[in-house]
Amino acid sequence: xTELSSLPExxxxxxxxxxxxxxxxxxxxxxxxxxxxxxxxxxxxxAVPCLIAGLGLYAKLVEGSGQYIxxxxxxxxxxxxxxxxxxxxxxxxxxEAPLEFGVNIxxxxxxxxxxxxxxxxxxxxxxxxxxxxxxxxxLPQLPFPPPGTER
Amino acid sequence: MASATKPMFTQPPPDVVPAPAGVKFVPFxxxxxxxxVYTLIYEPHSTHRPERILLGTLGDLGFRVIKPxxxxxxxxxxxxxxxxxxxxxFGTGSSTSLAAEDLGRTVAELYRSLHNxxxxxxxxxxxxxxxxxxxxxxxx
Numbered sequence: 001x002t003e004l005s006s007l008p009e010x011x012x013x014x015x016x017x018x019x020x021x022x023x024x025x026x027x028x029x030x031x032x033x034x035x036x037x038x039x040x041x042x043x044x045x046x047a048v049p050c051l052i053a054g055l056g057l058y059a060k061l062v063e064g065s066g067q068y069i070x071x072x073x074x075x076x077x078x079x080x081x082x083x084x085x086x087x088x089x090x091x092x093x094x095x096e097a098p099l100e101f102g103v104n105i106x107x108x109x110x111x112x113x114x115x116x117x118x119x120x121x122x123x124x125x126x127x128x129x130x131x132x133x134x135x136x137x138x139l140p141q142l143p144f145p146p147p148g149t150e151r
Numbered sequence: 152m153a154s155a156t157k158p159m160f161t162q163p164p165p166d167v168v169p170a171p172a173g174v175k176f177v178p179f180x181x182x183x184x185x186x187x188v189y190t191l192i193y194e195p196h197s198t199h200r201p202e203r204i205l206l207g208t209l210g211d212l213g214f215r216v217i218k219p220x221x222x223x224x225x226x227x228x229x230x231x232x233x234x235x236x237x238x239x240x241f242g243t244g245s246s247t248s249l250a251a252e253d254l255g256r257t258v259a260e261l262y263r264s265l266h267n268x269x270x271x272x273x274x275x276x277x278x279x280x281x282x283x284x285x286x287x288x289x290x291x
Contacts, residue, residue: 015215016208088158099161100162103158107152124205126207
């Protein structure tokens with residue numbers, strides 16, 4: 001945990017406007033626009049453990065400037081055990097403009113059904129969260145018995 | 152082992168993107184993809200509920216946190232208690248985040264209440280009011 005005295009004085013606490021989970025964040029190199037593909041807050045799996053092959057995170061922040069270390073933690077809300085953590089430096093050059101942050105994560109291991117939470121920190125300061133659930137995939141009942149099981 | 156692509160930070164350009172003259176193709180640089188993959192820490196069975204966090208939001212867009220709030224976290228049975236010891240306020244929830252959000256709502260309410268009565272505060276509440284003003288700025 002970073003002590004308050006070690007926080008950079010010229011990096012104000014940003015405000016998180018949006019923190020979204022999707023299948024993929026596409027970053028257009030020409031226009032700098034982000035496209036969020038497949039926004040979701042429920043992930044269905046027939047069994048656990050399972051792997052979330054692709055997951056994108058998008059955050060939009062305002063009221064910041066300067067240098068930050070952004071940290072993303074994924075925790076299981078059952079006991080707040082940590083599944084993964086990603087830290088990355090980020091530069092916020094224009095204070096008046098918002099900052100967009102996108103990251104694609106591949107191969108997230110999920111051990112159990114339940115609720116999971118991404119937490120976003122800037123310089124170890126908690127800014128907000130995005131929650132998703134991993135639920136069991138229930139196949140629909142067939143209107144007739146499968147072939148070979150009829151009596 | 153999970154991995155992630157290199158995070159993208161951008162500030163949206165201030166002007167309208169001009170219509171391209173003709174079709175343009177933007178290469179995705181697949182050859183560089185490997186260097187953009189981060190290796191993540193993966194600790195499947197570790198418990199990492201922190202004992203303290205620095206809170207940077209009240210969960211109320213009427214307020215901006217200008218100085219991070221040191222919040223102590225204490226698990227009690229199935230709930231977590233988040234306390235701001237400096238002003239003796241706390242919030243509860245089933246997780247760290249929910250407890251912190253509950254504390255944020257309490258602090259926002261306290262700010263509004265003290266703001267309305269700031270001329271009649273006793274010494275203790277005056278001290279709380281000063282502390283709140285050091286950490287929180289109301290948005291106009």
